[in-house]
Amino acid sequence: MAELATLWIIRHGESTANVAATEAESNGADLIGLTHRDADVPLSPTGEEQARATGRWLAGLPADRRPDVAVVSPYLRAVSTAELALHGTGVPVSRDERLRDRELGILDGLTGHGVRRRFPDEAERRARLGKFYYRPPGGESWTDVALRLRTLLGDLRRDHAGQRVLLFGHDALVFLLRYLVEGLTEPELMALTREHVIANCSITHWSADSEDRLMPGGFNEVGHLRRQGAQPTREDEVHAEPV
Template sequence: MKWPTSVTLVRHAESAYNELRQKKREDSLYDAFLKAFELDHRSPEARRLALEVKDRYTLDFSDFEMPLTEAGRNQARITGKHLHEVISPPDVIFYSPYRRTCDTLTEICGEWPGLKNVRMIEEDRIREQEHGLALLYNDRRVMHVLHPEQKELRDLLGPYWYQQPQGESVSQVRDRARAVITMLIRECAGQRVLMITHHLMILSWRANIERLTPAEFIRLDAEEEPVNCGITHYEGNPSAGNDGKLELKFYNKKLY
């Protein structure tokens, strides 16, 4: 079989940005901003509220340096404590170089000591989508009010093809995932692989392995977004296809 024996993808634990998103959802200011945005994203009121949201919800981290919250560390510890119950010990671990993925791996290894002897490889191609200019606002809609032509471009192209300024489109992240799949076929056939990665990379992996269309990809993102420390697991089936096949066994499993 040309494929790994198994591939397990784990999303990083809760980060400061994930916590920020939840706080915004519970804030009346943000609710008022969303209503103004839907009414007219070019209006003076939408701009005033966008600036207030930006000031209230600024993070002093780059996406690369985004830390875990204490709740996130606890998610990772519990996941590490029980991960051996749902997967076999991996032969190799690939991890994104971002701080939140590295810290998630550290916490998991602390609860599953046997992982410390496994070969670990930092792989920058499994990082999160590059957000470019949007990172300065920590919110796509805020950026679109302050740069309205970007909203109009996204509306024209759709969320799959739209490329954030100085960032990436969803399709470009999916291209990175294709490159990683090729690498695993070349270097990890017959091995058990564990990846500590990000939301959009997990969706890109599924889209590539399962041959999802752009529309199916966006639906999956909207309706079944990967959860923090969610586990997605594929097993190789040597009898499927000409050279075997990876088959999805479970998606978004939480152990905490």
């Protein structure tokens, strides 16, 4: 099967839940205090500007480097990011539920402190099983998300061979695409998650080499935001999932 020419993934812009989660974590609260279900969380004003800045970066790419197609998580924060970033480009866009964020089940809406206080047995089980394989009741493990991404990659390679494909999604997906595309091991992937926080509207990408293999081109890049006059979210303000 022929390879994609280029694969990008852009994490959504800063959301109102990111802001609320950072505040809740810093205050030691149990609950993030969301007013929307996860699928309906909107962008913050900062996130909207990050998405527009990403659009200005895309518009500045040479024609032979722009995406041929975009595939987007159906969650509102990703859809809004894609709409703002791709406005006026004419890039065909489709939504795919396999790009949705990881589902946290009974732990949804809790901070790390809240998980440890309200579900100490789950916190202990997560510590024993490890982040990669732990599945919260009613939720997904990282391996569950990897399985749906495997099927998506297979479909993209079949339907868009030789094309430049742009994905809009969520932080766990960025890590897991590296795991799948680059053939990382569990320890290598977990080391990445300890060393990096995926920034809002950051860009991670791969390009096909002469042997038709996708090779890493950049990871968690935010320079385009600064160049386009937007403020990247500081690492200490980028909320990562509590489990």
